[in-house]
């Protein structure tokens with residue numbers, strides 16, 4: 001892990017919805033190669049922060065830097081090509097497409113998307129499609145979804161849909177992946193697989209992850225550091241053990257039972 005390089009810097013970021021500051025003067029850094037956890041009470045601004053980083057919303061104030069480049073307000077599709085990918089708290093699968101087709105939808109710049117090319121180079125398109133299909137099968141296998149390759153995504157369980165969301169981030173070369181409660185609603189066995197998949201992507205492919213989760217056991221297994229948000233900004237940052245012991249965190253989020 002390249003512990004000391006910041007892949008992402010968030011400086012004084014704020015987002016208002018009417019009178020409400022969903023994110024309020026928030027400052028934090030994500031280290032390259034880390035799996036950083038984000039926790040905090042419902043409504044503390046975690047998803048809004050992701051929306052601001054990933055270009056789904058524009059901030060009212062503050063800056064976001066990716067590898068020292070200012071990406072504040074850059075739209076999601078441009079960030080996608082820089083390798084910043086995210087999953088959504090509510091899965092965004094195409095219900096009427098199969099698992100494989102959902103995965104194959106992801107890579108951009110396919111030659112077959114341009115009509116002229118369809119007319120003149122069907123051979124190239126065929127081999128491109130074949131390549132993408134093979135990649136999709138590889139991803140499905142990695143996530144233990146291969147047996148469901150031809151199943152409509154709408155028929156998957158909640159947990160399997162989350163795996164498919166993660167799979168979509170594996171179809172391109174990601175640098176930074178933002179996971180919004182990817183473990184929520186996923187059963188224990190699947191959560192273990194999901195965790196292992198994330199750890200492997202981190203180690204073997206060098207993905208940096210930033211993950212919002214509520215499950216402290218999962219966070220403890222996966223994340224270092226853990227950032228605690230409260231009322232739109234950072235309340236505390238530390239290892240999961242430090243987080244669990246911190247009085248402010250216990251009072252605002254964990255409660256005494258989790259100590």
Ligand SMILES: Nc1ncnc2c1ncn2[C@@H]1O[C@H](COP(=O)(O)OP(=O)(O)OP(=O)(O)O)[C@@H](O)[C@H]1O
Pocket residue numbers: 017020021022040041042043044045046047048049089
């Ligand atoms: N599009 C929006 N319009 C108005 N208010 C919003 C919008 N999105 C979020 N909010 C408000 O901003 C605050 C932060 O919401 P956000 O979804 O970021 O919280 P969260 O930490 O992700 O919560 P949870 O753990 O429940 O997912 C909440 O009060 C929420 O109601």
Ligand SMILES: [Mg+2]
Pocket residue numbers: 046047048089
């Ligand atoms: Mg949320």
